[in-house]
Structure formats: C-alpha cells, structure tokens
Amino acid sequence: MKYYKKLIGERIYLSPVNIEDAEKYVEWFCDFKVTDGIGKSSTLMNVEAEREWIENSSKNAEFKFAIVNLDNDELIGNCGIMSINQKDRYAEVGIFIGEEKNRNKGYGSETLRLLLDYGFNYLNLNNINLSVMSFNERAINCYKKVGFKEYGRRREVYFLNGKYYDKVYMDILAREFEGDYIKNKNI
Numbered sequence: 503m504k505y506y507k508k509l510i511g512e513r514i515y516l517s518p519v520n521i522e523d524a525e526k527y528v529e530w531f532c533d534f535k536v537t538d539g540i541g542k543s544s545t546l547m548n549v550e551a552e553r554e555w556i557e558n559s560s561k562n563a564e565f566k567f568a569i570v571n572l573d574n575d576e577l578i579g580n581c582g583i584m585s586i587n588q589k590d591r592y593a594e595v596g597i598f599i600g601e602e603k604n605r606n607k608g609y610g611s612e613t614l615r616l617l618l619d620y621g622f623n624y625l626n627l628n629n630i631n632l633s634v635m636s637f638n639e640r641a642i643n644c645y646k647k648v649g650f651k652e653y654g655r656r657r658e659v660y661f662l663n664g665k666y667y668d669k670v671y672m673d674i675l676a677r678e679f680e681g682d683y684i685k686n687k688n689i
Contacts, residue, residue: 503577505570509616510686514609516567516581516616519559523568523577524552530600539638540598541660541669565620569599569613578604581613583621583630591628593621606640614648615683622676623684631673635660642670650674 505517528547530536537543559566559582566582581597595617599605621627632650634641650672658666 503575505568505575505577507686508567509620509684510572511612511616511683512685513572514578514612514616515570515572516613517570519556519566519568519580521553521556524549524556526577526600527552527580530598533600535602536598536600538662539635539641540596541633541635543662565625567617569597569609571604578609579613581617583617583625583627586625586627591626593625593627593630595621595630595632610641610644611648612683614644615681618648618674618679619681619683622679628676629673631671634670634672635662636668636670642672645672648674649678649680651678 503520503522505520507515508518509516528549531542531545531547534543537545564582564584564586566580566584568577569579569581570576571578578601579597579599581595583593583595586593595614597610597613599609618630621630632645634645636655651674652670652672654671656669656671659669660667
C-alpha cells in the first residue's frame with residue numbers, strides 16, 4: 503500500500519486515508535475490541551460503505567488520516583479532525599488503533615499530539631474536543647496525558663452488552679497545548 507507522509511512524528515506518520523485500506527477498516531470494525539471503545543459496536547460496516555466514506559472524506563471539510571508505523575509502513579489505525587467550525591475555531595478529533603498488538607505502545611498519544619499540532623498551528627483552531635465512553639479508561643488516560651480535560655458527561659447514553667454507560671466530553675485549548683510534534687515542518 504502506498505502512504506504519504508503528511509505529518510511525521512517520532513514513530514508514526516499520518517497519511518491521507520487510502521481507498522485500498524477499506525477492507526482492513528471493515529475488518530477492524532467487525533472487532534468488538536475496536537468498536538466497543540469508540541461507540542460503534544452496533545454499526546454494521548461493509549467494504550462498499552467504507553470506500554464511500556473514504557471518498558467522501560476528501561469532499562468534506564474534514565481531515566482524515568491513516569496512522570502508519572514509520573519503521574515498516576504498516577497501517578495501525580485511523581484518526582481525523584472533523585466537525586470543523588472555522589468561524590468559531592473549534593473542531594472534534596477521533597482516533598482508533600486497529601490491532602491489539604499496537605495498543606498500549608504510545609501510538610495513540612503520539613497521534614493525538616500530531617493532530618493537535620496540525621489543528622492549532624496549521625488550521626488555526628482554538629478548541630479541539632472529543633468524546634469517549636466512560637468505561638474506556640485506557641483512552642481517557644491517554645487523552646489526559648496529552649492535555650485534554652473533562653468538561654462534561656452525558657449520563658447513561660451508550661448501551662452496550664446490556665448496560666448503559668456515560669459519554670465523557672473532553673477538550674483542549676490552543677493555549678494549553680505545548681510542544682512541537684510534527685517533525686517535517688518547513689518553518
């Protein structure tokens with residue numbers, strides 16, 4: 503698969519999503535270990551719908567990326583900046599790591615730092631938020647480590663396996679973001 507190094511970090515880079523990866527994304531979206539944490543377990547995805555999603559991402563004012571291992575060009579996940587409001591300078595981010603072997607290795611926090619650097623320093627955003635299910639403590643810890651703060655929750659809004667869970671809302675402001683994480687910046 504051909505990937506393009508748009509945002510290069512220490513161990514990963516973010517590339518525009520590739521339509522040839524649609525089958526891999528569908529495989530991941532059939533894995534409850536992936537979908538439970540991102541609130542998509544009741545979603546049924548097929549390759550045609552995933553290809554359409556990838557094609558439409560370039561038409562919308564959204565930035566969707568493949569997360570790729572810098573050492574071996576292996577696709578390890580997906581992320582993006584979406585729901586962009588240029589007037590008020592806010593947006594939402596989303597991320598998932600597909601294979602279990604790539605979780606708990608810091609790829610998520612590195613990906614988020616690249617997205618935040620890009621969002622604040624290239625897209626001129628001021629506020630970036632996300633939502634996460636209350637049981638996904640691994641993700642919540644990752645988000646806090648990067649600098650996100652909880653600003654609210656919607657109680658018992660996500661039904662999974664016979665139980666209701668809260669959705670936690672977190673955000674970070676441009677002035678709270680510290681660091682220079684995109685390694686291939688020109689200026």
